[in-house]
Amino acid sequence: MDFEKLIKFPEWFGEWNKKNPTDIYGPVIVMGALGTAVIAVIALFAFGQPFATDSLQTGPRGIGMSVTEFKSDLAKPDPGIAALEEIGDLDGDLIKAMQAWTGIPDLFENVDSYQYGVGAMMIAMTQNINENWAGHVYANGEVGVTCYTCHRGQPVPSEIWFSIVPVNERMDGWAAIQNRATSLSQSTSLPSDALESYLLDDQTIGVHDLESRVAGIPGQDDYPGIQHAERTYSLMNYFANSLGVNCVFCHNSRAFYDAGQVTPQWATASLGILMVQELNNDYIVPAGALLPEERLGPRNGDEPKVACKTCHKGYQQPLQGTNVIGDWTQLQSTDEVVELP
Ligand code: HEC
Ligand code: HEC
Ligand code: HEC
Numbered sequence: 001m002d003f004e005k006l007i008k009f010p011e012w013f014g015e016w017n018k019k020n021p022t023d024i025y026g027p028v029i030v031m032g033a034l035g036t037a038v039i040a041v042i043a044l045f046a047f048g049q050p051f052a053t054d055s056l057q058t059g060p061r062g063i064g065m066s067v068t069e070f071k072s073d074l075a076k077p078d079p080g081i082a083a084l085e086e087i088g089d090l091d092g093d094l095i096k097a098m099q100a101w102t103g104i105p106d107l108f109e110n111v112d113s114y115q116y117g118v119g120a121m122m123i124a125m126t127q128n129i130n131e132n133w134a135g136h137v138y139a140n141g142e143v144g145v146t147c148y149t150c151h152r153g154q155p156v157p158s159e160i161w162f163s164i165v166p167v168n169e170r171m172d173g174w175a176a177i178q179n180r181a182t183s184l185s186q187s188t189s190l191p192s193d194a195l196e197s198y199l200l201d202d203q204t205i206g207v208h209d210l211e212s213r214v215a216g217i218p219g220q221d222d223y224p225g226i227q228h229a230e231r232t233y234s235l236m237n238y239f240a241n242s243l244g245v246n247c248v249f250c251h252n253s254r255a256f257y258d259a260g261q262v263t264p265q266w267a268t269a270s271l272g273i274l275m276v277q278e279l280n281n282d283y284i285v286p287a288g289a290l291l292p293e294e295r296l297g298p299r300n301g302d303e304p305k306v307a308c309k310t311c312h313k314g315y316q317q318p319l320q321g322t323n324v325i326g327d328w329t330q331l332q333s334t335d336e337v338v339e340l341p
Contacts, residue, residue, distance in 0.1 A: 058248055058263050065248040065263075078320050080152055080313065087148075094330055094338060098123075101148040104155050108340050114290045115155075120340065122147065125283035127334045129275070130325060136271040140317070144325025144332070149311050149318050159242075159313060160304035162297030165193045174227050186241060190234035191227070198235050199276045199307050200285075207232050208257060239269065242309035243316050272308060280305050 052071045059065025090096040098119070099107045107119055129137060129145045137145050150157040164184055166176035177191045184192040197203045206224040219225025224232075240246055247253055250266040259266075288296075288303020296303060311318045318324075330336045 056249075058265070059252055063252070063254075065252060067245050067249050069244075078313070078315055080148075081319050081322050083153060084148055084319065084322070084324070087153075089327070092327060094328065095341065097328070098147055101146060101153065102151045102155055103153040114292065116340075117290045118287045121283055121287040123331070123338050124334070125279060126331050127336060128283075129279070130331060131333045133271065133275045136268055136275055139268045140321065142323045142325065143317060143321055144323070145311065145318070146324045146328060146331055149324060150306065152313075156295065156304060157306075157310055159307075159309040161195050161307055162299060162304060163193070163196050163302050164297075164299045165196075167192050178230065184238075185234055186237040188234070188237065190237070191231045192234075194231050194234035194238060195305075195307050197231060199273065200280050200305065202277055204228070205232050205235065205273075206257075210257070239308060242307070242312045242314065244312075244314045245316055249316075276307055 050072065053068050054071050054074055055066040055068045057066050087097070087100045090100065095108055099105055102119075104115055104119075106113075108116055110116060126145060126147060137143055152158065161184060164182060167178070167180040167182055167185075168176050174191075177193045178185065179189045180192065181187045181189065182192045184195060198205055204224070207229040209223060211223065215221075216223050219227065236247065239250070243249065247256075248263075250263055250269055252258075252261040252263075255261050284305050285303055291303060293301075325332060330338050
């Protein structure tokens with residue numbers, strides 16, 4: 001478009017302009033970049049570094065054993081804590097509390113409902129956790145477990161799991177359980193049956209040993225084979241994701257195999273493995289027999305099961321170490337009898 005025709009400038013201006021062409025784009029870009037940088041620096045001073053991190057040292061100094069997290073994430077509390085405070089202590093009425101914790105308003109009001117039967121087994125399970133697995137659920141202080149730890153106001157807790165193998169129906173053996181990214185393989189090509197092998201069954205978790213390869217055949221002769229390694233790493237990824245930590249929270253990464261170089265949290269986790277096996281086999285699977293069909297697994301019709309994330313929900317300690325057991329003495333020991341209506 002010819003601007004000179006649109007806006008009538010004096011003749012001399014057009015002439016002068018043609019003789020003195022000026023590149024205004026270069027200076028504008030430089031000024032813009034400088035201005036943005038100045039604003040960014042002012043914002044950094046005013047609001048702080050948005051990606052600042054904090055590290056939790058887990059091993060001796062100087063060997064890089066630390067769990068790194070964004071300060072902004074650390075400043076955000078688990079929303080479950082506020083939701084629990086909102087429920088309150090309900091004047092210490094355990095029945096009312098259990099109704100609120102599980103989000104089932106008429107829980108224990110109808111003896112014929114399956115929820116009554118399942119709920120009664122859950123009370124026994126919770127007492128057992130607090131009494132016999134205190135080494136885990138009171139590892140650092142008074143924390144403990146109530147129905148809320150798993151349920152969070154929902155009849156079916158989040159982060160439960162079902163058996164989903166085979167994931168490749170046209171294959172047999174190992175090929176049928178891996179090479180498909182699923183929630184149970186932590187979205188990797190690793191096997192999808194780690195939770196059922198290690199937290200329902202008690203197969204041996206293991207990657208390698210320091211024996212010479214001629215001492216025996218891996219995968220047979222009691223030496224872990226490649227598949228066992230893959231399944232172990234699948235479980236370890238699950239552990240890390242369940243707690244929102246990395247591997248050096250529990251291991252010294254120079255020697256994953258050496259139980260002499262681990263952190264105290266490794267021992268808590270070891271107890272956790274045994275605890276989860278017991279919870280699934282002695283309580284959850286038997287309680288599952290009472291469940292209606294719509295609660296069962298989509299693939300194999302099995303009952304919903306627990307694992308680390310059912311309690312931890314992505315945090316190092318469930319509800320970030322909030323003392324949930326508090327004054328609920330009736331849930332603290334298997335000797336207590338909870339009077340149901
Ligand atoms: C370790 C985790 C955990 C704790 C603690 C726990 N539950 Fe559960 N609960 C589950 C799981 C998993 C299911 C689903 C599987 C099942 O019913 O077997 C479930 C299911 C239930 C159901 C059946 C709900 C439905 O509609 O299908 C009831 C009722 C129940 N729980 C009550 C309780 C009560 C009451 C407590 C506390 C005394 C409690 N639970 C503590 C994990 C837990
Ligand atoms: C919450 C603690 C925890 C976290 C996090 C964790 N592990 Fe483990 N890991 C364990 C425990 C406990 C065992 C031992 C299990 C057993 O033998 O019963 C183990 C076992 C292993 C083994 C088998 C060692 C052997 O004897 O062959 C390997 C390898 C391993 N972990 C690697 C990893 C890797 C890689 C990560 C990170 C992705 C990781 N772990 C994260 C607790 C953890
Ligand atoms: C029934 C609920 C529940 C289940 C299931 C559970 N945990 Fe925990 N775990 C807890 C509680 C509660 C604590 C906090 C104890 C404390 O800090 O005193 C805890 C603490 C831990 C700690 C110590 C964290 C720290 O900061 O020292 C580790 C490690 C851990 N759990 C690993 C696991 C692993 C691995 C699994 C699965 C194999 C698992 N947990 C399953 C309830 C559970």
